[in-house]
Amino acid sequence: MAATIKVSTARRVFVVFNNLILLFIASTMVIPLVNTLAVSFTTDIESYENTIKLFPRRPSLEGYRALFERVAILRPFLNNVYVTVVGTFLHVLFCAMAGYVLVREKFFGKALLVLFVIIPMMIPFEMIIIPVFIIVKRLGLMDTLWSIIIIGVTSTFSILLMKNYFEGIPRSLEESAFMDGAGELTIFFRIYLPLAKAGLATITIFEFVYKWNHLLPAVLFLNSSEKFTLQIALKSLVVTQELTGTTLSVANNTRMGGIVVAIAPLILVYVFAQKYFIKGIMIGAVKE
Numbered sequence: 001m002a003a004t005i006k007v008s009t010a011r012r013v014f015v016v017f018n019n020l021i022l023l024f025i026a027s028t029m030v031i032p033l034v035n036t037l038a039v040s041f042t043t044d045i046e047s048y049e050n051t052i053k054l055f056p057r058r059p060s061l062e063g064y065r066a067l068f069e070r071v072a073i074l075r076p077f078l079n080n081v082y083v084t085v086v087g088t089f090l091h092v093l094f095c096a097m098a099g100y101v102l103v104r105e106k107f108f109g110k111a112l113l114v115l116f117v118i119i120p121m122m123i124p125f126e127m128i129i130i131p132v133f134i135i136v137k138r139l140g141l142m143d144t145l146w147s148i149i150i151i152g153v154t155s156t157f158s159i160l161l162m163k164n165y166f167e168g169i170p171r172s173l174e175e176s177a178f179m180d181g182a183g184e185l186t187i188f189f190r191i192y193l194p195l196a197k198a199g200l201a202t203i204t205i206f207e208f209v210y211k212w213n214h215l216l217p218a219v220l221f222l223n224s225s226e227k228f229t230l231q232i233a234l235k236s237l238v239v240t241q242e243l244t245g246t247t248l249s250v251a252n253n254t255r256m257g258g259i260v261v262a263i264a265p266l267i268l269v270y271v272f273a274q275k276y277f278i279k280g281i282m283i284g285a286v287k288e
Contacts, residue, residue: 040256047253063253080230084211087149091207094154099162121156147221158203165199201273234258
């Protein structure tokens with residue numbers, strides 16, 4: 001009985017200690033976000049105060065007005081939306097189709113195809129920047145948004161994740177569809193995709209975040225200010241303190257407002273797709 005009491009007490013101490021550590025780690029991430037949000041709603045003068053703010057003393061939209069009127073952040077924001085939506089759609093479509101091909105019965109060259117799919121996972125993008133730059137230039141895509149869209153249009157992770165999902169779908173459904181006269185495209189769009197919603201949501205979130213936060217491809221391939229995406233504008237605004245549309249300086253509330261505008265879509269996407277994302281990670285990563 002005494003041993004049981006000791007174990008229970010030790011367990012409670014362990015749980016409390018772990019919770020305190022997790023609370024501390026969470027605060028290091030949450031407090032900067034709350035401070036950023038609070039400063040973005042302060043006045044110009046208050047935003048220069050060198051303190052951590054959890055809420056503004058006098059809520060104001062001065063920073064956001066300057067962000068959209070003087071800094072002209074709307075055009076980069078819309079460019080970013082276009083690149084992210086189109087790029088994510090193509091990524092999900094092509095990776096799902098590639099995963100579907102890999103679960104087909106054995107065909108000539110399948111082993112070689114799988115090898116070509118896996119090899120890119122071992123090569124960082126930074127190692128192939130020069131060849132990619134040359135290819136984009138020769139294709140005539142320099143200084144176009146499509147140059148960013150086609151970068152990473154497929155990935156090994158997404159293809160293999162969809163392959164794992166498709167392998168879990170009973171082949172009897174496919175055989176029944178074939179007997180009813182359905183073709184490959186019909187089976188793919190009417191049977192496989194609807195049954196792999198969690199996997200589709202998982203790669204959609206990953207690719208959405210990747211495309212939304214892209215910086216290096218934009219810096220490499222975009223030259224015109226009207227083609228700049230949100231990350232280039234944010235870098236100019238926050239890091240170098242230069243603006244995309246004016247040479248006037250801006251207050252800290254405007255800079256923080258730019259950060260809020262950049263991270264808000266990511267938070268919204270995760271909130272609405274969270275259940276699919278968690279399910280996708282658990283099921284797609286572990287096979288029984």
